[in-house]
Amino acid sequence: MPESLLPLYRKLKLKYGRPAGQWKLWCKRPKTLREREQVVIESILTQRANWRNVEQAVENLKAAGCLSLPGLLRIPVEQLGGLIVPSGFYRQKARRLLALADLIEQNCGGLLRLKEQSAEGIRRLLLQVSGVGPETADDILLYALDRPVFVVDEYTRRLAKLLNFPCGFSYQALQNYFQERLPRNYGLYQDFHALIVIDGKARKGKKGAT
Numbered sequence: 001m002p003e004s005l006l007p008l009y010r011k012l013k014l015k016y017g018r019p020a021g022q023w024k025l026w027c028k029r030p031k032t033l034r035e036r037e038q039v040v041i042e043s044i045l046t047q048r049a050n051w052r053n054v055e056q057a058v059e060n061l062k063a064a065g066c067l068s069l070p071g072l073l074r075i076p077v078e079q080l081g082g083l084i085v086p087s088g089f090y091r092q093k094a095r096r097l098l099a100l101a102d103l104i105e106q107n108c109g110g111l112l113r114l115k116e117q118s119a120e121g122i123r124r125l126l127l128q129v130s131g132v133g134p135e136t137a138d139d140i141l142l143y144a145l146d147r148p149v150f151v152v153d154e155y156t157r158r159l160a161k162l163l164n165f166p167c168g169f170s171y172q173a174l175q176n177y178f179q180e181r182l183p184r185n186y187g188l189y190q191d192f193h194a195l196i197v198i199d200g201k202a203r204k205g206k207k208g209a210t
Contacts, residue, residue, distance in 0.1 A: 005181040008163075009188070012195040016202075019194035022051045026143045027190045036111055037069045039144040040104070043136050044096050045087040056086035069111060072101040096131035103129055111144070119147040134171050142193070148186040150178040151193045155200030 019027045026039055041061070045054045060083040061067040066075055081094035103125065108114040114122060119141055126137040134152075141147040152174045160167070160174055167177040182188060 002181045005178060005192075006183075009182075009192045009195070012199055013191065016195055016198050019191055019198060021198075022055075023194040023198070027194050029146075029187055029190075031144075033112060034068055036144045038067060040069065040100065040111065040140055041067065041072070041097060043139040043144070044093055044100065044131070045084060047093065047131070047136065048089060049087045053086040053088065057084040060084065060086070069101040069105050072097055073105060092131060096129065099129045100126075100132065115145050119145075119149060122147070123149075138175075142186060142189055146186045148179075148184045148189050150175050150182070150189050152178075153193075153197070155197045156193070158200055158203075159196055 025031075025035060026042075028035065031039070038058070042054060042058065045057050058067065061071075064075070064079075064083055066072055066080075066083075072080065077094050077098055080097065081090045084090045084093055084097075087093060104111055104114055108117075108125070114125075117125075122141060122145065123137050126132050126140060127134070138149045138151045141149045142151055152171050156174060156178075157169055160169060160177070165174075165177060167173050178189075178192075182192070
């Protein structure tokens with residue numbers, strides 16, 4: 001039986017508490033439909049972006065009345081791009097958001113209908129959208145659809161290297177390493193991944209201050 005990673009999770013939780021700040025919504029349980037849709041939207045906006053800039057883009061969408069998947073489909077791509085300028089790469093992200101909203105709303109009948117499908121099936125569908133890679137797809141699966149799939153990002157990779165995890169550092173290798181050593185619980189996965197990011201940013205901040 002592989003050694004459990006629960007002690008690492010408990011250590012991070014003791015140090016930082018329940019994930020807050022930018023993670024307040026993503027780690028909220030349960031979520032309303034609109035909150036789930038907001039996570040989907042933010043999963044695109046947060047690509048290569050500072051969270052404060054993402055928040056500004058989200059506020060712009062909210063003020064325009066289109067902070068939902070159906071709402072995105074009601075506005076032209078040029079207008080959407082203008083609203084999300086703060087998040088950077090706004091033209092690319094506008095196209096990605098509309099393609100993702102179209103897939104979920106038009107092809108799948110909405111997010112709740114999509115949620116009824118298997119995690120593997122959902123992941124295959126999401127990966128068909130240009131600009132949606134494994135990390136973004138798993139963000140949506142874990143934080144918007146409550147599926148126990150562990151998200152691997154650069155902070156996860158850095159922690160694994162820092163702790164000398166005896167595994168490869170590819171996305172799949174690290175995801176397998178975490179999932180084989182944790183109970184299959186989406187709430188645990190949400191909080192653990194969020195705490196890894198919080199810890200990684202704290203380490204980065206200390207390094208930058210020296």
